[in-house]
């Protein structure tokens with residue numbers, strides 16, 4: 480999608496392969512700086528996922544796929560399968576909730592195992608990882624096309640966290656319908672939840688919308704109910720990190736659940752936008768990542784051009800920091816996917832489509 484630079488507006492993807500290097504927009508620097516990170520091997524790519532240089536379900540999924548390719552391309556002919564299995568465990572252990580990571584790592588791993596020999600495995604892994612990246616970008620575009628039809632002219636839309644193109648290879652999930660509606664000439668306004676503690680809304684979503692010239696305002700996380708009650712929000716669209724196919728339970732950034740409950744209380748449609756790679760066909764439970772308490776106790780910002788980290792509580796304070804919460808499908812109007820829009824009670828149809836293919 481578009482990035483305003485000193486030399487004009489340029490199109491960027493969130494991450495890509497250059498030879499054996501993974502290159503990605505460093506999301507720890509946005510919005511204050513624009514920098515491309517280079518990860519030379521699977522361990523560096525795994526660390527970029529863990530420390531959130533790259534984040535968002537779709538983007539970490541493709542980072543995982545590229546990481547497996549990096550691993551096979553530096554493996555030894557005699558024990559490459561053993562090496563790849565270890566690399567897959569290492570990559571999967573970085574972040575437990577987002578299903579796309581497991582989906583993509585396992586996809587490339589299977590491709591390697593199915594290959595006849597080491598040379599074939601390297602070629603097949605590259606092809607598979609690039610296919611997944613392309614599919615990820617296209618899924619976002621399709622989600623945009625389906626979701627755009629739900630957006631009327633002058634709609635005011637609430638979104639939480641960042642489920643934009645930075646969370647994918649391109650386009651995004653929750654923001655894709657907004658981008659498509661803008662391109663279709665509709666006027667829009669986006670309420671951007673700041674999304675404590677990592678502030679993906681204030682830092683990343685607002686930056687994406689600024690680059691796409693879409694009107695928006697960052698709101699404190701606890702202000703959404705106020706605007707819903709005043710009738711100033713027409714719909715909510717959020718992304719997802721993992722959706723259980725059998726019952727539609729949806730894990731997304733912490734705070735999503737309370738927005739969904741508030742939306743139902745205020746008769747506001749609440750949509751979850753996600754590619755089918757986010758749907759978990761097997762699990763019965765969703766592991767919730769607990770992150771460092773420092774993310775709650777300190778806030779980073781731009782202080783006169785200097786990026787500064789400041790404490791916001793007393794020096795002995797302790798904090799708890801669950802990264803995601805789970806929303807029951809009774810609060811979800813429908814799931815917007817690249818295969819179409821599905822009400823929660825129609826997920827069986829989507830499951831059949833995925834199993835039949």
Ligand code: MRU
Pocket residue numbers: 534535536537538577639640641642643646647652653679717718719720731732733802
């Ligand atoms: O912790 P993050 O920034 O990886 O969490 C991201 C989200 O919760 C997104 O809403 C989700 O991944 C869906 S789309 C990228």
